[in-house]
Amino acid sequence: MSEPDTLTEKPMAGWFARLKRQRQTVIPIVRLQGTIASEQRPGRINIATAGPLLRRAFRVKGAPAVAIIVNSPGGSAVQSRLVAKYIRDLAAEHRKRVLVFTEDVAASGGYFIATAGDEIIADPSSIVGSIGVIAATFGFVEAIQKLGIERRLYTAGKNKSTLDPFLPEKKADVDRIKQMELDIHEVFIDWVKSRRGDKLTTDKDLFTGEFWTAKRALDLGLVDSLGDLHATIRERYGRDVRLMPIAPKRGFFSLPRLPFTGVGQDGGDFAGSVIAAVEDRLLWSRFGL
Numbered sequence: 001m002s003e004p005d006t007l008t009e010k011p012m013a014g015w016f017a018r019l020k021r022q023r024q025t026v027i028p029i030v031r032l033q034g035t036i037a038s039e040q041r042p043g044r045i046n047i048a049t050a051g052p053l054l055r056r057a058f059r060v061k062g063a064p065a066v067a068i069i070v071n072s073p074g075g076s077a078v079q080s081r082l083v084a085k086y087i088r089d090l091a092a093e094h095r096k097r098v099l100v101f102t103e104d105v106a107a108s109g110g111y112f113i114a115t116a117g118d119e120i121i122a123d124p125s126s127i128v129g130s131i132g133v134i135a136a137t138f139g140f141v142e143a144i145q146k147l148g149i150e151r152r153l154y155t156a157g158k159n160k161s162t163l164d165p166f167l168p169e170k171k172a173d174v175d176r177i178k179q180m181e182l183d184i185h186e187v188f189i190d191w192v193k194s195r196r197g198d199k200l201t202t203d204k205d206l207f208t209g210e211f212w213t214a215k216r217a218l219d220l221g222l223v224d225s226l227g228d229l230h231a232t233i234r235e236r237y238g239r240d241v242r243l244m245p246i247a248p249k250r251g252f253f254s255l256p257r258l259p260f261t262g263v264g265q266d267g268g269d270f271a272g273s274v275i276a277a278v279e280d281r282l283l284w285s286r287f288g289l
Contacts, residue, residue, distance in 0.1 A: 024242045027233055028057035029067045031245070032083070035280045036075030036109040043280060045072055045113070047082040049248070054083075057246045058090040064237070065097040066090075067229060068117065073283040074108025074130065077184050081191070087116035101229045102126040105287045107211050108134075111222070112188060115195040120223040121232050122214035127287045128222050131188055132209025133181040138165045196221060211287065 030053045034043040057066045068087065074080070091098050100117030102110075107130035114120050114128075122128060144151060144166055151166045162173045189207050193200065199221035200206065206220060217223045225232075233241055 024240055025237045026060060026063050026242045026244050027065055027067050027237065028060045028063055028244045028246050029069065029229070030054055030057045031069045031071070032113060033069070033071040033103075035283050036072055036079045036083075036113075037276075038076060038079055039276065041276050044075075044276075045083065046076070046079040047086060050083050051086060053246050053248065054086060054090055058094045058096055060244060063096060063244075065099050067099045067101060067233065067243075069101050069103060069229065070106045070110055070114045071103040072107075072110030072113065073105050073287055074110050074112075075283065077109060077112075077133065077188070080109030080112040081187065084113045084116040084191070087113070091116075091118075099232070101227075101232070102128060102214065102223070105284075107287060108132070112191060115192055119225070121225050121227045121229075122217065122223040123228060124213065124215050124226045126214040126217075126223075127211055128214050128217040129211035129220075130209055131185075131192060131207045133185045133188065134209070135177055135181060137163055139169060140165050141168055199224070 030050075032045050032050055034045050036045045038046050038048075040046075040048060054066075057063075057068075060066075087098060090096075098117045098119075100106075100114045100120045102114055102120065102122040103126060105127040106114040106120075106122070107127055111129060111131065153161055153164065153167070155161050159173075159176070161167060163169070163177065185207075192207075201220050203220055206222075212220065212222075214223055214226055218226060230243075233243065
């Protein structure tokens with residue numbers, strides 16, 4: 001018996017492998033994880049960092065849908081809307097369905113982005129909701145008095161010192177901030193209603209900033225189903241479906257983040273990175289994470 005022609009078999013095997021890949025359904029996956037803020041730091045979601053990933057995902061030829069993983073406790077209202085709106089713009093341009101999968105939390109701005117999906121599939125234990133607006137500051141008036149510090153402040157414009165932490169709180173300042181929050185809250189509510197439509201219930205707590213597990217959120221119409229990415233994608237597109245993670249491109253001189261801190265060595269000054277990491281941790285901890 002003659003020996004197999006290995007020189008012929010190897011190219012044939014490679015040809016069959018390429019043909020199989022061409023016939024596979026490809027689903028690009030974009031992971032949006034972290035707090036939402038405009039600063040360019042590791043662990044942050046914003047239009048500058050998410051935009052390139054989303055563009056690459058929606059440009060994958062032949063992909064019937066784009067899967068987006070959302071894991072965020074929220075943050076900037078502006079960046080949340082910019083990312084969500086961009087997802088919808090790309091979906092319309094490329095005529096692709098958007099499947100959003102929530103992990104630990106999709107709350108506040110994280111939920112704003114999640115509603116950009118045509119469907120929201122959540123893990124049963126995901127924290128979902130928190131449709132509200134929050135602002136926080138500190139007051140150091142008594143502290144500087146005890147230290148014998150005199151505050152000297154000069155402004156042009158009577159409202160330039162609004163909510164200065166070293167001055168007594170003014171009712172007029174608080175009223176203005178609350179009105180701003182109401183305006184932003186209205187934008188949030190209108191977006192959710194436009195995206196979720198008749199799926200939403202009339203629960204009185206829906207837009208109060210309350211949050212729930214995904215099992216309860218399903219009853220409220222905030223999510224469409226319970227599940228995970230791999231099982232859902234295979235069920236929809238077959239076991240031979242090929243998942244294509246769309247990851248950020250790392251520069252040659254990029255350095256890893258410092259262990260245990262979440263602080264990047266390439267993200268600006270060390271002190272600023274530490275403060276940012278603390279702020280991020282406070283947002284996550286609000287949801288027990």
